[in-house]
Amino acid sequence: MEIIQPLDAAFLLAESREHPMHVGSLMLLEPPADAGPDYAYQMYEQMIASNDVHPTFLKRLATPFGSVGSFGWVQDEEIDWEYHVRRVAMPSPGRIRELLAVVSRWHGTLLDRHRPLWEVHIIEGLADGRVAVYTKVHHALVDGVSALRLLENRLTTDPDARDCVAPWQRLPESQRKRPRKPPPDRSLGALVKTGGQVVSEIAGLVPDTVKMARRSFSEGGLQGPFQAPKTMFNVPIGGARRFAAQSWDIDRINKVRKAAGVSVNDVVVAMCAGALRAYLLEHDGLPDDSLKAMVPISTRSPENIDAAGNAVGMIICNLGTDEADPVERLAVVHKSMASGKDMFVDVGSLAGLAWSGTAASPLLASRIPGALSLMRQSFNVIISNVPGPRETVYWNGARLDGLYPVSVVTEGQALNITLTNTAGTLDFGVIGDRKSIPHLQHILTHLETSLSELEEAYA
Amino acid sequence: MEIIQPLDAAFLLAESREHPMHVGSLMLLEPPADAGPDYAYQMYEQMIASNDVHPTFLKRLATPFGSVGSFGWVQDEEIDWEYHVRRVAMPSPGRIRELLAVVSRWHGTLLDRHRPLWEVHIIEGLADGRVAVYTKVHHALVDGVSALRLLENRLTTDPDARDCVAPWQRLPESQRKRPRKPPPDRSLGALVKTGGQVVSEIAGLVPDTVKMARRSFSEGGLQGPFQAPKTMFNVPIGGARRFAAQSWDIDRINKVRKAAGVSVNDVVVAMCAGALRAYLLEHDGLPDDSLKAMVPISTRSPENIDAAGNAVGMIICNLGTDEADPVERLAVVHKSMASGKDMFVDVGSLAGLAWSGTAASPLLASRIPGALSLMRQSFNVIISNVPGPRETVYWNGARLDGLYPVSVVTEGQALNITLTNTAGTLDFGVIGDRKSIPHLQHILTHLETSLSELEEAYA
Numbered sequence: 036m037e038i039i040q041p042l043d044a045a046f047l048l049a050e051s052r053e054h055p056m057h058v059g060s061l062m063l064l065e066p067p068a069d070a071g072p073d074y075a076y077q078m079y080e081q082m083i084a085s086n087d088v089h090p091t092f093l094k095r096l097a098t099p100f101g102s103v104g105s106f107g108w109v110q111d112e113e114i115d116w117e118y119h120v121r122r123v124a125m126p127s128p129g130r131i132r133e134l135l136a137v138v139s140r141w142h143g144t145l146l147d148r149h150r151p152l153w154e155v156h157i158i159e160g161l162a163d164g165r166v167a168v169y170t171k172v173h174h175a176l177v178d179g180v181s182a183l184r185l186l187e188n189r190l191t192t193d194p195d196a197r198d199c200v201a202p203w204q205r206l207p208e209s210q211r212k213r214p215r216k217p218p219p220d221r222s223l224g225a226l227v228k229t230g231g232q233v234v235s236e237i238a239g240l241v242p243d244t245v246k247m248a249r250r251s252f253s254e255g256g257l258q259g260p261f262q263a264p265k266t267m268f269n270v271p272i273g274g275a276r277r278f279a280a281q282s283w284d285i286d287r288i289n290k291v292r293k294a295a296g297v298s299v300n301d302v303v304v305a306m307c308a309g310a311l312r313a314y315l316l317e318h319d320g321l322p323d324d325s326l327k328a329m330v331p332i333s334t335r336s337p338e339n340i341d342a343a344g345n346a347v348g349m350i351i352c353n354l355g356t357d358e359a360d361p362v363e364r365l366a367v368v369h370k371s372m373a374s375g376k377d378m379f380v381d382v383g384s385l386a387g388l389a390w391s392g393t394a395a396s397p398l399l400a401s402r403i404p405g406a407l408s409l410m411r412q413s414f415n416v417i418i419s420n421v422p423g424p425r426e427t428v429y430w431n432g433a434r435l436d437g438l439y440p441v442s443v444v445t446e447g448q449a450l451n452i453t454l455t456n457t458a459g460t461l462d463f464g465v466i467g468d469r470k471s472i473p474h475l476q477h478i479l480t481h482l483e484t485s486l487s488e489l490e491e492a493y494a
Numbered sequence: 495m496e497i498i499q500p501l502d503a504a505f506l507l508a509e510s511r512e513h514p515m516h517v518g519s520l521m522l523l524e525p526p527a528d529a530g531p532d533y534a535y536q537m538y539e540q541m542i543a544s545n546d547v548h549p550t551f552l553k554r555l556a557t558p559f560g561s562v563g564s565f566g567w568v569q570d571e572e573i574d575w576e577y578h579v580r581r582v583a584m585p586s587p588g589r590i591r592e593l594l595a596v597v598s599r600w601h602g603t604l605l606d607r608h609r610p611l612w613e614v615h616i617i618e619g620l621a622d623g624r625v626a627v628y629t630k631v632h633h634a635l636v637d638g639v640s641a642l643r644l645l646e647n648r649l650t651t652d653p654d655a656r657d658c659v660a661p662w663q664r665l666p667e668s669q670r671k672r673p674r675k676p677p678p679d680r681s682l683g684a685l686v687k688t689g690g691q692v693v694s695e696i697a698g699l700v701p702d703t704v705k706m707a708r709r710s711f712s713e714g715g716l717q718g719p720f721q722a723p724k725t726m727f728n729v730p731i732g733g734a735r736r737f738a739a740q741s742w743d744i745d746r747i748n749k750v751r752k753a754a755g756v757s758v759n760d761v762v763v764a765m766c767a768g769a770l771r772a773y774l775l776e777h778d779g780l781p782d783d784s785l786k787a788m789v790p791i792s793t794r795s796p797e798n799i800d801a802a803g804n805a806v807g808m809i810i811c812n813l814g815t816d817e818a819d820p821v822e823r824l825a826v827v828h829k830s831m832a833s834g835k836d837m838f839v840d841v842g843s844l845a846g847l848a849w850s851g852t853a854a855s856p857l858l859a860s861r862i863p864g865a866l867s868l869m870r871q872s873f874n875v876i877i878s879n880v881p882g883p884r885e886t887v888y889w890n891g892a893r894l895d896g897l898y899p900v901s902v903v904t905e906g907q908a909l910n911i912t913l914t915n916t917a918g919t920l921d922f923g924v925i926g927d928r929k930s931i932p933h934l935q936h937i938l939t940h941l942e943t944s945l946s947e948l949e950e951a952y953a
Contacts, residue, residue: 099512127532145733
């Protein structure tokens with residue numbers, strides 16, 4: 036039996052019917068020119084034809100319900116394909132709207148703990164002939180970054196290749212050796228290396244966590260915990276979700292970035308900041324103090340990217356939502372991101388891991404003696420930018436048109452914005468608690484407005 | 495705040511991710527001759543057009559997680575229609591097989607406790623042009639019988655009527671006064687009348703429960719608890735389900751019934767007994783001792799049929815699975831059903847209610863001090879025959895072609911067979927835990943074989 040790493044176990048402990056702890060993604064694929072009307076079915080058949088499953092996707096909990104230190108993984112030998120890989124269809128008229136409704140529903144349901152913790156839904160019925168693939172993997176198995184990376188590694192820049200394997204399959208030896216560019220913004224990644232087996236229990240990490248929180252206070256310029264105002268995003272949540280997704284041309288973000296002399300991530304976070312300000316104004320809920328965002332950074336070293344398990348660090352960023360001026364807001368974000376990065380680098384690996392893991396979920400922290408008071412309201416929202424493929428990529432000839440992360444919301448964190456990129460676009464996935472975040476799709480409109488305002492300011 | 499009846503609260507307490515406690519049904523509807531290709535969408539629009547929701551379907555839990563005695567209902571004022579009423583499509587080629595896969599999936603997911611505990615799925619994409627409606631309601635809101643009755647009351651024998659309301663809507667005054675034949679086999683129903691507000695806690699009912707169990711032992715001929723052998727159906731269960739459904743011509747059952755001089759229910763239970771024997775033989779798991787089935791009987795009086803809440807009594811029936819001869823098996827079932835019925839009539843109302851409720855779920859009983867030991871292995875499987883409409887009925891011109899109950903499986907009760915009837919057919923719904931009951935659909939084949947054998951024996 037494989038022992039579960041403490042952070043991974045925490046995601047199992049924290050899970051309840053209100054708090055499914057799986058990460059997801061939605062891919063839009065344009066079938067190759069020679070595809071027939073039953074292309075989605077062909078894709079399904081092709082995917083389940085092989086039994087060469089990656090060990091991560093054969094892992095099953097030895098006991099479905101454990102406690103800290105008592106969880107373990109065993110390897111299943113067989114996969115119930117009909118359960119794990121699902122053919123799904125969209126109701127008419129098959130617009131993106133119907134697609135998002137389907138994903139919203141499935142993202143709100145729990146994975147069965149009596150089998151490997153993943154599902155893949157192959158979705159047919161889009162009016163424009165594209166096929167969508169919604170993937171759902173438990174956070175105890177992989178973090179959101181690794182989940183996207185797993186998908187990506189199974190895609191290729193060669194439109195004629197027909198040897199691409201399914202997301203859950205082992206990469207063939209030949210494809211493992213394909214040279215991969217290190218993903219951008221990953222220099223931090225190498226700083227924290229997690230050992231293969233971290234066997235200390237989470238509770239044992241608390242003293243370090245406390246130390247780190249104190250440090251962030253003693254250095255005045257940094258954004259530490261305790262400093263975020265109360266908003267409508269920071270409430271108890273229900274079990275249902277609402278998901279919205281949209282792509283933006285990366286050239287538009289790049290123009291602003293160059294003109295302002297900041298990073299892509301700074302522009303993206305400022306774009307979100309403007310959208311959140313507008314959404315809160317719409318709901319008469321903008322606090323006087325600025326919102327804080329938790330911006331996760333992968334701490335997985337490039338050579339470990341295909342491995343299982345979680346490795347996530349974070350920055351707490353001031354969003355400047357008290358600023359009406361988009362230029363001022365971008366300046367606040369830029370400054371905050373820079374100092375946040377410095378803080379992160381200063382921190383030891385395991386404590387950084389623990390802090391980021393626990394702070395990401397007050398509910399999770401509540402299982403750790405003494406940790407809850409530290410975690411109260413340290414940020415309002417998670418904004419995560421996960422690097423994706425920069426070139427046009429294909430899965431057995433089907434072109435990847437969009438790749439939208441579908442992340443996790445937790446108690447007190449009813450909204451999450453995660454984005455990645457495909458060739459030429461930034462693909463935003465916005466997930467929220469269905470009850471607390473009404474008209475979540477308006478955030479997409481506000482994102483567009485927010486970007487337009489930055490464009491105008493730097494035109 | 496409305497206080498929740500103890501049995502209803504028990505269904506909430508017993509619920510976990512392994513044990514969703516909702517009941518469902520699957521309707522097959524043949525659209526009227528003038529229906530267009532977007533008939534399912536029209537039906538959806540028609541259903542959600544009215545806000546006149548029956549109070550039962552506006553009930554929400556005051557606190558999503560309570561304990562015995564602490565649950566209460568509040569009335570929601572608004573319905574999130576997109577959440578509760580879902581447009582769903584089937585993947586190609588749109589056979590019954592794909593439909594059953596869709597229902598299997600949705601029956602394994604929990605309802606959101608932060609809103610009224612029901613969902614209706616309007617399913618398009620059947621190759622034969624029919625529309626399916628899958629309904630899912632929490633057992634704390636209505637029992638399976640009431641759920642089917644609610645649907646039925648909204649149907650009419652008039653194919654030209656266009657004033658049928660949605661299952662969750664209040665019945666218009668005019669339709670409430672429609673004369674209704676008392677449903678068959680309901681004479682027992684009037685014996686147990688539950689008060690509107692039963693405020694005693696479940697724990698308080700245990701002494702009566704114990705008394706009743708003892709009585710069943712002192713009368714040698716009756717089948718009481720403790721007497722069922724261990725089988726593959728009586729194991730811990732996971733969260734995923736497998737559902738199969740099929741209709742049988744009621745004339746076939748009637749011929750056997752008349753020739754054997756028994757009731758329809760006797761033939762149905764014997765038909766199931768033969769199928770279970772064959773399925774267990776197929777899996778090399780037939781025990782020497784005969785299986786026992788729990789056969790629920792509604793104790794709701796006819797005038798209370800449209801009301802909310804649970805009212806279920808039961809018989810423990812010897813299935814004669816140790817008999818190879820179908821005629822002998824039918825004789826055992828007939829004798830056992832008759833004595834079981836006598837026992838039931840002897841029992842006081844509230845104790846009967848408590849016993850049937852608790853015995854129906856060992857998990858549920860485990861919450862009641864001292865009750866668990868009573869409940870261990872009192873039966874192997876639930877077989878439930880719920881009377882349905884005897885004439886051809888319509889919903890706004892769409893003919894009801896089939897009505898398949900989708901019931902609950904629980905810890906130690908991994909299989910459930912529930913049937914009802916529509917005009918001329920008996921419609922069987924077989925639900926099982928996905929992991930414990932492999933090839934569940936074989937039970938349909940065995941049911942056919944079992945009926946054929948009885949037909950041959952009485953030809």
